[in-house]
Amino acid sequence: MSTLPLFRQMLGEDAWHRLAPVVRRHYDLCADSADSLVLHGVMDSVDCAFWVQPWLWLAHWFKALVPYQGRDVAVEVRNWTDPTVPDALFWRRTFHFSGERTALFESRMEPGRAGEVVELLRFGIGIRLHIAEQNGALLFRADSHCWKIGRRLLNIPNWALLGDAVIVESPLSATELQLNFSIVHPWFGRTFGYCGRFRLP
Numbered sequence: 001m002s003t004l005p006l007f008r009q010m011l012g013e014d015a016w017h018r019l020a021p022v023v024r025r026h027y028d029l030c031a032d033s034a035d036s037l038v039l040h041g042v043m044d045s046v047d048c049a050f051w052v053q054p055w056l057w058l059a060h061w062f063k064a065l066v067p068y069q070g071r072d073v074a075v076e077v078r079n080w081t082d083p084t085v086p087d088a089l090f091w092r093r094t095f096h097f098s099g100e101r102t103a104l105f106e107s108r109m110e111p112g113r114a115g116e117v118v119e120l121l122r123f124g125i126g127i128r129l130h131i132a133e134q135n136g137a138l139l140f141r142a143d144s145h146c147w148k149i150g151r152r153l154l155n156i157p158n159w160a161l162l163g164d165a166v167i168v169e170s171p172l173s174a175t176e177l178q179l180n181f182s183i184v185h186p187w188f189g190r191t192f193g194y195c196g197r198f199r200l201p
Contacts, residue, residue, distance in 0.1 A: 003032040006089045006109060007138075010117055010131060020136035020171035025200060027138070029081045029089060036080035039177070041198030043073040046095070048192045052162065056192070062121045065192060066095050066103040073097055077198065087111055116143065124148035127165065128155070137170035162191040175200050 007027040008016045016024065029035040047069050048056060056067040074096040079089060085108075093105040112118040112128055117140075120126035128143040142165035145156040158164045163185030170178045177200070182193040 003030065003086070005029055005031060006087065006111065006117065007131065010111060010115060011133065012115075015133040018133045018136065019138060022171045022174055022177060022200060023136065023138050023169055026079070026169070026177065027089070029079060031081055031086045032083055034081065034083060036078065037200070039077040039079075039198040039200055041075050041077070041177075041179075041196050043070075043075055043095070043194045043196035045069075045071050045196075046073050046097075046194040049188070049190065052191045055162065060103065062123065062125050063104055063106040064121045064125070066105055066194075068095070068097045068101055068103060070097045073194075073196070075196065075198075118146065118148070118153065120148055126153075128153070129165075129167075134168070135170075137168055140165070140167035140169075142166070159186055163188070172197060 005028050026037065026039070029037060046066060053067070056065055059065045060067045076094045078092045081089060087110055089109045091107045095103040095105070097103065107119050107121050109117045109119050115130055115132065117129050117131055118126055119129055124147055126146050126148060128146055129140045130143050132139045142158055144158060145161050147154045147156060162183045165183045167181045172178050177198045179198060180195045183191050185191050
C-alpha cells in the first residue's frame, strides 16, 4: 500500500509536480501518519437557487454543503490523515455565518478509478470526482454522485440531484488559495455555489 499523499497517487507524478506549490502543500499530507493542516479563509459569497433551500437542509443532515446563504463568511477548513485509514483524506469545513449561525460540512476522500477520488458523507452518500491539474490549479469535476454500500458504489446521475459540480482550487500567492465551487443542473441552471480565498499556515 502506497504511503504517498492520496492526491499524489491519483494525479500521478507529472500532474502532481505541475500543481502550484501552495496547492500541492494543501494536499501533501502523509497517508501513513496522523498529519493535519488547518486553513482559514473568507467566502465572498455562499448562494443557492431559492427552490434548492429545502434540499440543502436535507443535505445538511448528511453533513454536506450548507443550508445558509451569505457574504463574507468566515470559514475554517481542517484536513487530516489517520494511519488506521491510510487511503483517506478527511475534511471538516466550518462556516461561520452572521447571527451566530454555524454549519459543518464534513467528508472523507478515498481513491476511486484512475484519476478519480470519491468524496463520502454520512451513510455512504458521496460523489465521484475526476481530478486534474490545470495551469497549476487543481480541478475537480463530478463524474456522478454515488452511494457506497459495503465495498460497492452505486452510481446516481448528477441530474437526479443538484447537478454537475465543478471545483477549482488555484494559487493566489505563496500562501493563499482561491476556491470556486459551483453546481449547475443541466435543466435548471446554477443550483449552489461558493467562492473565496484561504491562507495556509
